[in-house]
Amino acid sequence: MRYSVALLLGFGLMTSAAAADPPHQGFGRPATPQEIAAADIDVRADGAGLPPGNGSVAQGEALFASTCAACHGERGQKPIIPALRLTGGRGTLATPNAVQTVGSYWPYATTLFDYIRRAMPFPAPQSLSPDQVYAVTAYVLRLNDIVPDGTVLDADSLPKIRMPNRDGFVDSYKPGH
Amino acid sequence: MRRGSIALAAATVATGPARAAETDVPPWMLEQGTPVDELPYGSPSPFEKSVVRRPHETLPFPTSASVLTPLQDLEGIITPNGLHYIRSHAGTPAIDPAQHRLLVHGMVDRPLSFGMDDLARFPSISRLHFLECSGNTSFYKASLIKPNWNVQDTHGLLSCAEWTGVRLADVLAEVGVKPGVKWILAEGADAAAMTRSVPIEKAQDDAILAYAQNGERLRPEQGYPLRLFLPGYEGNINIKWLRRLKLGDQPFETREETSKYTDLLTDGIARQFNFVMEVKSVITRPSPGRGPAQPGFCEVTGLAWSGNGRITRVEVSTDGGAKWGNASLQEPILSKCLTRFRLPWTWNGGPATLKSRATDETGMVQPTRESQLAERGPNFYYHYNAIHTWQIAPGGEVKLAV
Numbered sequence: 001m002r003y004s005v006a007l008l009l010g011f012g013l014m015t016s017a018a019a020a021d022p023p024h025q026g027f028g029r030p031a032t033p034q035e036i037a038a039a040d041i042d043v044r045a046d047g048a049g050l051p052p053g054n055g056s057v058a059q060g061e062a063l064f065a066s067t068c069a070a071c072h073g074e075r076g077q078k079p080i081i082p083a084l085r086l087t088g089g090r091g092t093l094a095t096p097n098a099v100q101t102v103g104s105y106w107p108y109a110t111t112l113f114d115y116i117r118r119a120m121p122f123p124a125p126q127s128l129s130p131d132q133v134y135a136v137t138a139y140v141l142r143l144n145d146i147v148p149d150g151t152v153l154d155a156d157s158l159p160k161i162r163m164p165n166r167d168g169f170v171d172s173y174k175p176g177h
Numbered sequence: 178m179r180r181g182s183i184a185l186a187a188a189t190v191a192t193g194p195a196r197a198a199e200t201d202v203p204p205w206m207l208e209q210g211t212p213v214d215e216l217p218y219g220s221p222s223p224f225e226k227s228v229v230r231r232p233h234e235t236l237p238f239p240t241s242a243s244v245l246t247p248l249q250d251l252e253g254i255i256t257p258n259g260l261h262y263i264r265s266h267a268g269t270p271a272i273d274p275a276q277h278r279l280l281v282h283g284m285v286d287r288p289l290s291f292g293m294d295d296l297a298r299f300p301s302i303s304r305l306h307f308l309e310c311s312g313n314t315s316f317y318k319a320s321l322i323k324p325n326w327n328v329q330d331t332h333g334l335l336s337c338a339e340w341t342g343v344r345l346a347d348v349l350a351e352v353g354v355k356p357g358v359k360w361i362l363a364e365g366a367d368a369a370a371m372t373r374s375v376p377i378e379k380a381q382d383d384a385i386l387a388y389a390q391n392g393e394r395l396r397p398e399q400g401y402p403l404r405l406f407l408p409g410y411e412g413n414i415n416i417k418w419l420r421r422l423k424l425g426d427q428p429f430e431t432r433e434e435t436s437k438y439t440d441l442l443t444d445g446i447a448r449q450f451n452f453v454m455e456v457k458s459v460i461t462r463p464s465p466g467r468g469p470a471q472p473g474f475c476e477v478t479g480l481a482w483s484g485n486g487r488i489t490r491v492e493v494s495t496d497g498g499a500k501w502g503n504a505s506l507q508e509p510i511l512s513k514c515l516t517r518f519r520l521p522w523t524w525n526g527g528p529a530t531l532k533s534r535a536t537d538e539t540g541m542v543q544p545t546r547e548s549q550l551a552e553r554g555p556n557f558y559y560h561y562n563a564i565h566t567w568q569i570a571p572g573g574e575v576k577l578a579v
Contacts (some may be wrong), residue, residue: 002369024287024350024351024352024353025298025299025351027289027291027295027296027297027298027351028281028289028290028291028292028295028351030287030288030289030290031280031281031282031288031289031290031291035280035290036280036288039280039364039421040282040421040423040512041370042362042364042372042423042431043431044425044427044429044430045427045429045430056527073315081237082237082238082241082242083238084436093441093445093447093556094443094444094445095374096554096555096556097555097556098441098445098556100257100436100441102436103406105328105436105438105441105447106435107430107435108430108435110430111430111431111432111435111436114372114431114432115431115432118370118372119266119267119368119369119432121236122241122267125267125368125369125370126370140497146201160407167405168445168446168447169435169439169446169448169449170446170447170448170449171449171450172302172448172449172450172451173376173451173452175376175378176378177452177485
């Protein structure tokens with residue numbers, strides 16, 4: 001323990017609680033709530049981390065045509081490999097030529113939001129607003145017949161979408177390996 | 178010629194030509210070579226210019242792609258830093274280390290931000306480990322294999338280096354791990370903001386926050402100034418340009434651990450969180466593209482590795498798997514590291530089929546391709562580790578056999 005007594009008191013730590021902590025050296029500096037909020041862009045499967053805002057299928061359709069279709073193909077058909085194929089493939093996973101797409105393979109709709117938000121569009125990552133990410137997410141789900149026309153997605157509705165292949169994965173992690 | 182070399186040149190003219198003409202002295206013995214300070218960093222001989230990384234084929238998106246290590250031209254177990262394979266999803270960012278920070282937050286007692294100088298204060302550790310992309314040698318679909326491939330094409334998403342950094346466990350002790358933490362999200366500072374979920378057991382075991390590679394700072398394409406290194410785990414989870422660690426009680430279900438880097442079985446169910454690169458080996462010589470094999474003595478050598486521990490045995494067959502002999506293992510034989518093997522062999526000039534089969538300290542043995550395909554099916558893409566085969570034709574040409 002190298003934190004000063006004043007610092008410990010400042011954190012409101014009891015002496016006994018501090019003694020039970022693993023040793024730490026005081027390296028680094030406390031992260032501010034502001035810098036954590038700025039960096040903390042991930043979205044979990046239960047929706048934790050989704051920002052305020054919303055976007056519709058119709059808004060996403062326009063945005064997709066101008067921003068996404070050059071690589072992923074019009075309506076997500078015929079992408080330039082290795083740009084991801086976004087649609088189709090339902091029912092193929094147990095055949096010798098499985099087609100793994102958002103609609104046929106991805107287990108969580110939230111992952112789509114998380115990935116578009118952090119990594120797309122390819123030439124300008126992190127350039128879309130939360131509303132735009134909700135809109136593109138809604139449109140890609142519409143292309144896969146997972147949501148109907150007129151859908152508006154937000155932090156409440158997106159995590160409730162059940163993807164067709166939600167139960168298609170087994171956890172093969174073995175602790176200790 | 179620089180500095181005081183005029184006098185040296187004159188002396189050479191006075192005494193050199195006569196002796197050179199009489200004795201056929203090679204020209205590089207008749208004049209001074211390049212100054213020792215001409216190349217402050219240094220580079221390989223110009224005669225080695227063909228020993229380079231390259232992709233399988235022309236790249237439509239060259240920032241989201243891979244280039245492969247020329248294993249056929251390398252000796253021992255260490256991959257020179259300029260030849261370490263690269264797999265990136267959004268190119269190599271140009272990061273100023275003075276501005277780079279690692280944020281550790283989530284289920285911790287003290288969320289902290291570390292600069293590179295802060296991290297350098299922790300105790301350092303150096304470990305030799307291989308790194309292999311889980312897509313290396315994806316031989317499940319015959320249609321994806323090209324018959325003219327050499328070992329760079331088939332196994333070149335594999336490299337090995339001495340990685341130096343600090344133990345992730347020490348950094349986690351610094352922030353204080355709250356009860357109930359099961360997974361840590363690791364995030365890169367590239368344009369993909371690459372993310373993967375790391376199990377807490379691995380993070381507390383042998384995980385390294387690496388800042389150096391083979392004695393020098395990480396190469397930019399390997400994550401400069403900081404990367405996560407998880408010994409034995411598939412390449413993708415070893416997040417480069419590491420900027421953030423977020424501790425949580427469940428996996429984060431990122432794109433790279435759901436839609437990618439999962440293994441689809443024949444029944445339509447996919448294995449997720451399949452991290453360990455299991456026991457594998459390949460003969461690097463003789464191998465395709467190195468000129469025809471010569472009859473007579475012919476050393477068979479190659480590499481073996483396992484993400485589960487040390488290599489204990491490598492067997493080599495020259496008759497397609499009918500008979501096997503133990504290769505000798507070159508020390509050091511280290512856990513989760515490449516091991517060089519060698520077998521003296523006399524090639525009689527007839528057709529030969531070369532295979533290697535490695536065993537690790539857990540007793541796992543490389544399967545045949547047939548058994549691996551039967552178990553996994555054609556939709557598996559990652560984590561292939563079956564026995565590999567080269568064929569030698571009577572003229573000595575070495576070719577890929579599938």
